[in-house]
Amino acid sequence: MQRRFLDYLIIAFxxxxxxxxxxxxxxxxxxxxFISGIYEELIESIDKVNLGVxxxxxxxxxxxxxxxxxGSFLLALFSGIAISILSLAKLIKWLLHNEPILLWSFFFGLxxxxxLYIAKQIKGWSPKIILAIIATSVLxxxxxxxxxxxxxxxxxxxxxxxxxAIIAMxxxxxxxxxxxxxxxxxxxxxxxxxNLRDGLLTGNMALFKDAFLKFVLLAIGAVVGxxxxxxxxNWMFKHQKNLTLAILTGFMIGSLNxxxxxxxxxxxxINSEGQEVTLLDQSILPSSYQGDxxxxxxxxxxxIGFATILILERLGDQKNKI
Numbered sequence: 001m002q003r004r005f006l007d008y009l010i011i012a013f014x015x016x017x018x019x020x021x022x023x024x025x026x027x028x029x030x031x032x033x034f035i036s037g038i039y040e041e042l043i044e045s046i047d048k049v050n051l052g053v054x055x056x057x058x059x060x061x062x063x064x065x066x067x068x069x070x071g072s073f074l075l076a077l078f079s080g081i082a083i084s085i086l087s088l089a090k091l092i093k094w095l096l097h098n099e100p101i102l103l104w105s106f107f108f109g110l111x112x113x114x115x116l117y118i119a120k121q122i123k124g125w126s127p128k129i130i131l132a133i134i135a136t137s138v139l140x141x142x143x144x145x146x147x148x149x150x151x152x153x154x155x156x157x158x159x160x161x162x163x164x165a166i167i168a169m170x171x172x173x174x175x176x177x178x179x180x181x182x183x184x185x186x187x188x189x190x191x192x193x194x195n196l197r198d199g200l201l202t203g204n205m206a207l208f209k210d211a212f213l214k215f216v217l218l219a220i221g222a223v224v225g226x227x228x229x230x231x232x233x234n235w236m237f238k239h240q241k242n243l244t245l246a247i248l249t250g251f252m253i254g255s256l257n258x259x260x261x262x263x264x265x266x267x268x269x270i271n272s273e274g275q276e277v278t279l280l281d282q283s284i285l286p287s288s289y290q291g292d293x294x295x296x297x298x299x300x301x302x303x304i305g306f307a308t309i310l311i312l313e314r315l316g317d318q319k320n321k322i
Contacts, residue, residue: 008076014038015080022176023085023092023190024107030170031114031252035309040237042077043170045070046230089193104261105298109305111252111259117313119249122242132246133253140254147267147280155217161185162221167229171248189218261298262289 014036018029033039048069057065066072095103122129161183168176180186192214199208236244263281286293 003072008072011038011073011076012080012083015077016084017080018077019081019084020088020092021107021110022081023088024096024103024177028168028171028176029081030168031111031118033170034248035114035117035313038077041070041073043230043234043237045074046170046226047234049074049227085193086197089190089197093190093194100263101261101294101298102301104259105301106305106308107259108256108261109302110308111256111305112302113306113309115249115252115256117309118245118252122245122249124242129242129246132243133250136247136250137253140251141257142254144255144258158185158188158214158217159221161189162218163225164221165189165218166222166225170226170229171233171251188214192218257283262286262293264288264290 014032017036018032021032022029030039033042053065053069056068092103119133161180164183165176165180165185168179170176177186177189180189192211195207195211196215199205199211233244260283262284263278264284265278265281267280268278286295286298
C-alpha cells in the first residue's frame with residue numbers, strides 16, 4: 001500500500017519517541033520501535049542498505065534505488081530520532097539531575113508494559129523459551145550491577161562505544177544509553193550532543209569542532225554496528241522469532257533493576273563539568289529512601305508510562321493500514 005504524507009509523519013513521531021528513549025539509560029529505542037509496530041520493517045530496511053544499491057541506481061535510476069532500501073521510511077524515522085535526541089538531550093540531562101524519581105518512575109512503567117507486550121507476542125511456550133527468559137533476565141540483572149569505568153579519551157574507544165551502543169539501541173529491552181554508561185562514555189555522548197548544538201547556535205567554532213569530531217567517531221562506530229547487527233537480527237526474527245522474543249523479554253525484565261526509581265548512592269565521581277554525579281548505586285525500598293520519596297507522584301508517573309505503551313501499541317495496530 002502506498003504511504004501518504006500523514007503516514008510518514010506518524011513514522012517520524014515514532015522516531016521522536018525512539019530518540020527520547022535512547023537518550024535515557026535503561027530504556028531502549030528498539031523497544032519503542034517494537035511496540036509501535038515498525039521494528040521488523042526497520043531491521044529489514046537497514047539490512048537492505050548495501051553497496052548493491054549503487055548498482056540499482058546505475059541501472060534503474062535513483063528512484064528505484066531509493067525504493068529498494070525503503071528510503072522514505074528510513075528518512076522519516078531517523079529524522080524523528082535526530083530531532084528528538086538533539087532537542088531532548090539537555091532536558092533529559094536536567095531531569096536526571098533534578099527530578100530523577102519521577103523520570104525513572106515514568107520509564108519504569110514504560111518498560112513494565114513493554115515486557116508484557118513483547119512476552120504476549122511469543123507463540124508456543126516451551127522449556128527452551130522459559131529457560132531463555134530466565135537466563136537473559138539473570139544476565140541483564142548482573143549487567144545493571146556493573147560499575148562504569150572512566151570516560152574514554154581514545155578515538156578508537158569512542159568508535160567501539162558507538163559500535164556497541166547502537167546494537168543495544170536497536171535491540172528491544174537493552175538500553176544503548178545504559179551500555180554507554182557502563183562503558184564510561186554516556187556523559188561524553190550527552191555532552192557531545194549538547195556542545196554540537198550549542199556550538200552551532202552560538203557560533204563557537206572551537207566547541208563545535210571538538211564536539212563534531214567526537215560525534216563523527218561515535219557515528220562511524222554506530223553505522224558499522226547497525227549494519228553488522230541488523231543482518232543477524234533480521235535472520236533471528238525470520239527463523240527463530242519465539243526464541244528471539246524470549247531473549248528480549250528476559251533482557252527487559254533484568255533491566256528493571258537499573259530503572260528502579262529509588263536508589264542508594266554507593267559511589268560518586270566528578271564529571272567533565274566539575275559536578276559530582278553517581279558512579280554506582282543500589283535499588284532500595286521507597287521507605288528506605290533518604291529524603292522525599294515522592295511515592296504518590298512516582299506511582300502516577302508509573303501509570304503514565306504504562307499508558308504510553310498502550311497508546312503506542314494502538315499506533316502499532318495501524319501498521320497494516322499504512
